[in-house]
Amino acid sequence: MADRFGADQPGNAHSGDAHSGDAHSGGEYPPAEHRPAEHVVSRRRPVARAVRRLPLLVWLVLVWVMLWGTFDVGTVFFGVLVALLVTAVFPAPPIATNIVVRPWRFLQLVGFLAWDMVISTVRVSWQALRHGPGARAGIVAVTLVTNSDHLTAMVANAISLAPGTFVLQVDRVNRICYVYTLGMRQEDAPSVRRGVLAWERRVVHAVGSRAEVTMVDAHVAEERASR
Known part of the structure; x- marks a missing residue:
């Protein structure tokens, strides 16, 4: 069963009784009423x-x-x-909006969606056969890099299409997606977070503006430099 999470704790990952930080290291973003281009x-x-x-x-x-x-x-x-x-x-x-469709990147995104559905179906089937009703699950709070309503909706849909994962709640003020993941253990929280941010990066490269592409690429560079 999935464990309870606290909505007032941005960036926390929850599986079992463990908590791990997930705050974005970038600067502050303007509130929703001041976001441009929409x-x-x-x-x-x-x-x-x-x-x-x-x-x-x-x-x-x-x-x-x-x-x-x-x-x-x-x-x-x-x-x-x-x-x-x-x-x-x-x-x-x-x-x-400032959405810019890049055909090749968009086709790659569609391919990733199809492949992820296949892999997720196999993973969920294995969890059902191995653990049955006792399969573990967790909820990870992931802070997105971009601050667009449309990109957030696309990322949430991309995550929720695959069996075994879906977005329970979106906190638009803090750009947080609460992602439910079947078969998740405590040590899997960082990989779930990286997976969600990877989906955001694919969506942004497919339909995001040039500034948003630069933003997610800079975030990836920061993550690699901090390891």
Whole structure:
């Protein structure tokens, strides 16, 4: 069973009764109300609004394909229909972001998602066969490097797609994701944290701005220098 964690302790990893620090070493970030580059697009520009919704449609189709676990014409076709239906029935205000799609990096991200689903399925199956209902689990509080609502949502979805791991809660003020991990031991907390930050780095390299790419790369360099 997963152990209880304290939401008021940013950066703590929890498995069993152990706690380990997880604070980001970078500088302070502005509060949510002062974050730039995310604002509502005027409804007087329907073409620009439609173009800006394309990434959402692509992401919904990708999630649909991943959930079905098959990639064929029929799955993609119905994924497009479902994505159009969702965006039509539940229209969200069009948001202008600093997201920049890099095709090669985006394809790499999709490949990592597919591979991680396969590996995670095997890992969860092994835990179920070996431990059954007594399988251990833990919750790790991971402080993200970037401070974008959209990137945070993408990272949380990427983590939660794979069996055995999902984001329980997101603390946007402190940029913390609380990640539940099946089969986790006390000494696995640092590796879980590195895995979450690796997902953030892949997402940022795929769709993040140049400044955000520089930010995550600098964080990696700092981590390597501190070892």
